[in-house]
Amino acid sequence: MRNINLRYVDETYAPDGQLETFSVHYPDNFNFGYDIVDDIAMNDPDRRAMIWCNPEGEEHIFTFADMKRWSDKTANFLVDQGIKRGDYVLVVLRRHYQFWFVATALAKIGAVMVPATFMLKEHDLEYRLNGASISSIICTSVGEISQIADNVIDECPTVTSRILVNGAGGGTTKYDDEGNLIAVAGTVGAALSGEEGICAASIERKGWADFNSGVRAASEVFERRDTAAADPMLMYFSSGTSGNPKMVLHNSGYAVAHLITAKHWHNVQPDGVHFTIADTGWGKAVWGKYYGQWLMEACVLTYDFDRFNAGEILSLISKYQVTTLCCPPTMYRLMMSENFDAYDLSSLQYSTTAGEALNPDLFNFWKEHTGLTIYEGFGQTETPLTIANLKHSTPRSGSMGKPVPLYDVEIQRDDGSRCNTGETGEICIRMEPRPAGIMMEY
Template sequence: MSFVMADFYKRFVDEELDSEGRLKSFKLDLPENFNFSYDVIDELAKNVPDKVAMQWVNEEGEEHIFTYKDLSEKSSQVANMMLAHGVKKGDFVMAVLKRHYEFWFLAYGLMKIGAILVPATCQLKKKDYVYRFDAASISYIVATAEDDVPNQVDSALEQYSGMKEKFITHGAKEGWIDFLSEMDKYPKTFERIETHVTESMLMYFSSGTTGYPKMVLHKYSLAAAHIITAKHWHHLDENSLHLTVSETGWAKCAWGKMFGQFICGATTFVYDFDRFIPANVLKVIQDYKLTSFCAPPTMYRFFIKEGLENYDLSSLKYSCIAGEALNPEVFNKWYEYTGLKLMEGFGQTEGAVLVGNLYGMEPKPGSMGKPTPLYNIGIVDNEGKPVKVGETGEIVVYAKRGENPALFKEYYRNPEATDNAWRFGMYHTGDTAYMDDDGYYWYVGRTDDLIKASGYRIGPFEIESILMEHPSVLECAITAADDAIRGKVVKATIVLAKGYTASPELAKELQNYVKQSTAPYKYPRIVEFVDELPKTISGKIRRVEIRENDSKKNS
């Protein structure tokens, strides 16, 4: 155990490892007043003040190094500043800060005063802000000056009167307070304000694939729960230099660069970029000699197409994948070049990693892995009863509402959705999978995306994985389509790669390609070629929109 982690583990974590360092059991025993800012950031600042906590780099090559002492002092300055400007315990403060380092100052500062951080992506438009401001009663906002964010916010405020003050960074705008210059006016020390481990700390807006985004409200215990994410999934220690690519507006930021990484004593690497350019990210990994990396499968696919042989990635010791299900082809190509096996993890905005390939496990390409010891997880049918091995069902967590420290507190102001998620005395993820004989889980799809055709239950991911292996397919979505004879049939909506042209012959070729790789009843009887797929702001495919558009065409 590292010198950085020892005190935290001695006080709060009970875990058992086997002889090879693999996790057997994991339990959090948190004090009632646990607060990540005080009990981790400030404590590390006392014990290892000069250790590098975060290394920040942007596209222009500007660099900033922040020690644990820096994070402690700057978060205290933010806490003092926010209190002076009227922020109170329980207030909701929105952060639209891309990958700017100011996000960390703000996040830990708000935790110290008991205010609730509400991260948001810079891709939002006026209507998105209006909805979010109203839904959460946002009273303060801290935003980047980039990407037209201030103008979109000000436009939204013409329809919302609850905003008290606006802070800005990476630029200026009339009517906004300069975040950094204002912060520097305040003391670097802060006297602890007591918070409770079950009180509200952080709230995300979900991706909203089937409607308006829900507000996922988290308690202070989430921060400690993410130690399993960082130590046992990312496999970090005090020598690690880890990059998770997520923008701060998404829950993957909490997974990859807010909590567990710092408890491990690792250095969190932040690459602040606007547009994902595969060559640039690969160059960052190469030039800064990153040791650990986590990104969604789509990025790995682009890395492979970019040409991995053109970069020296030998510094990488571990690589993980999350955000969408992993195609085996991506796993195999990455392993072929780097010698690293992609360790997939599965979870949601609602909690820490649920199922994963933790350190020491042998991953099966395409499998999510096994349930993590932080939860009691199973797969059930529509009545909440366990299904057999190999049978598809919904992934659930057996726990009473509020009982598990890693799961969200509630869907804020939506008791109906909260009650529906916790029916039958268990938390329902809404994601389906099946378990094989070895206990590995295999993702099938969202419950709403399951296709029932000709008496069969068909998950979209398996078919999408097969199609993605064909060189002509850049992206695809599998959905159910109405059929006069069969009721429902499988439909493939496909975006072609460069150099390929849509034709009946290509559609037939793709249908046969699927038939040769899986049970014939699963092949797409309908193939539609499109220029792009409908997606959420976070980049998730909105299959529901494809289904709705098909229904409109047939009505």
Template sequence: MIEKFLTKTEFESLDDFRQNFQVVVPENFNFAYDVVDEWARIAPDKRALCWTNDHGKHIDFSFAEMKQYSDATAAYFQQLGIGKGDMVMLILKRRYEFWFSILALHKLGAVCIPATHLLTPKDIVYRCNAASIKMIVAVGEEEVIKHVNGALKDSPSITQLVSVGPDQPEGWNDFHEGIRNAAPFEHPAQKNENDDISLLYFTSGTTGNPKMVIHDFTYPLGHIVTASYWHNINQDSLHLTVADTGWGKAVWGKLYGQWIAGAAIFVYDHEKFTPADVLHMIEKYKVTSFCAPPTVFRFLIREDLKSYDLSSLKYCTIAGEPLNPAVYEAFYKITGIKLMEGFGQTETTLTIATFPWMEPKPGSMGVPNPAYDMDLITADGRSAEDGEQGEIILRTDRFKPVGLFMGYYRDEALTKSVYDNHIYHTGDVAWRDEDGYYWFVGRTDDVIKSSGYRIGPFEVESALMTHPAVVECAITGVPDEVRGQVVKATIVLSKEYKDKAGEALIHEIQDHVKRVTAPYKYPRVIEFVDELPKTISGKIRRVEIRGKDTSGE
């Protein structure tokens, strides 16, 4: 399958990959027809999805079944009035109906809007009105139903509500009854074009309402690199990415690139993340490839990993937050597996990564994905030298990379503020070492300016993580009359140190940071907390910590 979309599929070295990687983009590409239905034709019994949940239920779906169910879902959605260009929001957690639904929407040329189950009525109202959402397909769970119903009176664009169960509330359509009784699916007469909108993600910025990131129908092809050359998977792989389907990371690791490669996707549908349960799933189902944010690996290394048979696990990748070297070393020591870091945004696919031909440098994101023309730009507009900080930008004057977003929906001014004159400004600051590896510093608004120094939060967090008391931490800047800003550490303590929280431990941690990194970076302010504020995707919300400090809460 992958041969259809690349001029060359096997590479002998990183240089070979850089020079010869090229995506072939078919006309009117549609992932559901051209990949999933094609697998159903050539290998109907091949496993596509291995789904299990925390109640012990397990279902394997073949590609033939994926075609069958997505056809039935598309036919049902047609009956409900959904067609080309219509906006449909999916609030489906890790339910297998997500895969039926997103494929069905692709087949119809409709726009899929994945969303988290944590949305409040206010969040739903904003999204429905901002994107003119026509239908919501959701889990039939009390809290979600209550929030959707609470948003209806202020969401006039909504014409249909669909529940996948278990509850079937009044006024909602029954998904399973609908697909059971649907007429045979007839392909729409009007095919999608490559530059039609296929996906829309609401992604939170540091200020204002969430931005609406839109991707076209070629976007899945951008994830060939994600799956085949970062996750390093093949047709025999069973891949697990830890992500709720409401987050963009789900299509990075639970759909597009994996199925283009012919791998099976493993899904563990659970309510509460429990490290031991995830390890048990890897052991029981023989997962071969695993991707998760650093937060997950931090918890895994605190389990007794040696008591699990993880021999099936061959490759691990990590993204979402920069990787602390201490986590890398601990996981490698126990498992022998090197964590391969990657970086990207909702607006892009994987843009920087540690690829299979490389020796990872713990804490480095890796090198640029050859599908992008990337540069580091200093504040005065120069290309940064080695060792010099700069903003990661993507140039599109020579070619438009497959996977880069189309812009922010219905907001030309916002789009132009970051993507203009063939340059996309990521807003992320990094530096490059003499070997060409890139190191994350922080968001442009996360970088702390103290007494003339520019201090990236990640380098201080990495130093803190080498102290045994620290389970998790977040570095922010707090206003200071003399220095402009000083470094603040918000720390979650390990259980062995919780009863030692106090001035003595603060001084011990401060002294430790001064020894591990340049002394001017040490946190002058330290606060101990039970947990850090995070997004649904597991990213630390430094903006929330900064907001509390500024408002004096």
């Protein structure tokens, strides 16, 4: 571990350890793929980047050297498919390990990743493909999303390539009455992904290129290309609470700004294992499974499941010695309903939550049964973490915390004046000077 995060951050602390000031900086050509993933791969190649597993029994441990190799192969394959700098690429990959190959490869190419959930229907997908002028779709074979894409493709003229990833079960494999996996095409368990391992399961679908076969055949050598930190890197569609979802565009400063998320809220440690339970179609995935964690040189755990099972999640914490955990209160509550004390959670050192209000009964239960405080946090598709109970703070039940020192935040009335204590208003972030991590634009 080389503390490479210190290259990009200026921070000061109070005597009690609480963070007082925090800002980030990065060169004009900063690229997360080259400057973080590849840097660690070349200087600390055996450092674990991700433990990946699924209910089917497949498991892979990826080092940063592995991530460099597979992302370079992926980049070469995607370039061969016509993807270039500035292209917008829709990525629907659930929790497949290929998501991390693709995300890193697109960054290296200078293309814009547009993650999306597999739950989209025809009108949702058509709106996204046309609204963002998507050039390519990289999509899982698991579920119906590839068929949904085929149903609308004729109405989406900007799409020039479709790439299909064999999800090899993706947690959807059925079980018999005895709890045994039912064979799919004569195979069960890890063999669903092919006997040769990573990206070994090929697939054929008319009009689609086979990702796994193409990546396995691609060269491992991908030389650094010219990219700019100020260029668009990532775009999410907001949840659309008012009207259609808005397109939220981020540059590479967003990745670096997630140091506040991983270092001071999730409290990830370089030799620990962090587990954020989120599908890659949602913004919370890069909050907890990619940018900040790898800037901290930490390992993430990814479980490629289909339906949440609290008992499975609790078992994984023990099996993989998870040290830091983040999930929404609903998932914590489902864990509470299990035979909770039967699980060994002794590896856990830190717990966080976001996405909805944390009720006092859950807060108290977790403290009583694990000895750990749950630290709440808040942000949006447009931002990284903006308000939180950071490490070394003392959370108050019912409060999601204080503004993080990366941002100057006020609660304001409609006229822009500051609210009084106890008064309801809007969360507003000062934009002059413009802080890192805030969206470029809608």
